[in-house]
Amino acid sequence: MPLHARADNGEVPERATPQGYPVSLAQMQQEVGKRFPRRYPVQGILDLDLQTPRLQVLPDENRLRAAMEVQATGPALNRLHQGSFDLDFKLRYEASDRTLRAHELRLARLKFPTLQPRVEEMLNLYAPRLADQSMREVVLHELEPKDLAMLDRMNMQPSTITVTPKGLVIGVELK
Structure with a gap:
């Protein structure tokens, strides 16, 4: 199955939309909303309560935010x-x-405008672990058994995941 739409002349357009199983940003946002808010204690000193993330697509980087x-x-x-x-x-x-799950996480600094700078620094020491715990195991989408059964009958399986302006496209490949 071709992964990119081709123009009539056979060339791949610059912003070709990959073919495959589409997943909208709204579908992912709904799925992630089922898993928040979450509480993370920091060594008995304080608790961090994470609210439901607002997802954004970053198609130029093939990432989500x-x-x-x-x-x-x-x-x-x-x-x-x-x-x-x-x-x-x-x-x-x-x-x-x-x-579908997050990996290759990149965290921007925690920002707390009302905290003293040294307390904010302490929190930022825990930030990478917090980010890893808060998102690595969060399910952003679950493929339906019927979709996978159809792929299985064709001797295919999910492969690449491409971030598009509308969400994701999950490519497929031969097993």
Whole structure:
């Protein structure tokens, strides 16, 4: 199955849309919304509550971005503090449960405008682990058994995942 649409002259247009199984940004946003909010304690000092990420497509990088709001509370803080961070990532297919999951995570710095700089620095020490825990196991989409059964009958399987302006396209290849 060709992965790119071809023009009449046989050349691949510059912004060709790959062919395959489409997954919209709205479908992924709905799926990720089932798994948030989440709470992460930081060594008994404070709790970080992550709200549902807002997903964005980054087609030029073949990545997704999750803009996340976070609240920090706990014994080390005298009140609730609102913050945020952005995380972008690629996707991988997990055959064991037919899901798309984040990998190759890149985290932007945690930002807490109302925290003292040294407290914000401490939180940023935990930020990579927090990002990894918060998104690595989050399912962004689950392929339906009927879709995989059809692929299986054709001796095919999911392969590349391409981020497009509208969402994703999951390519297929021969087994």
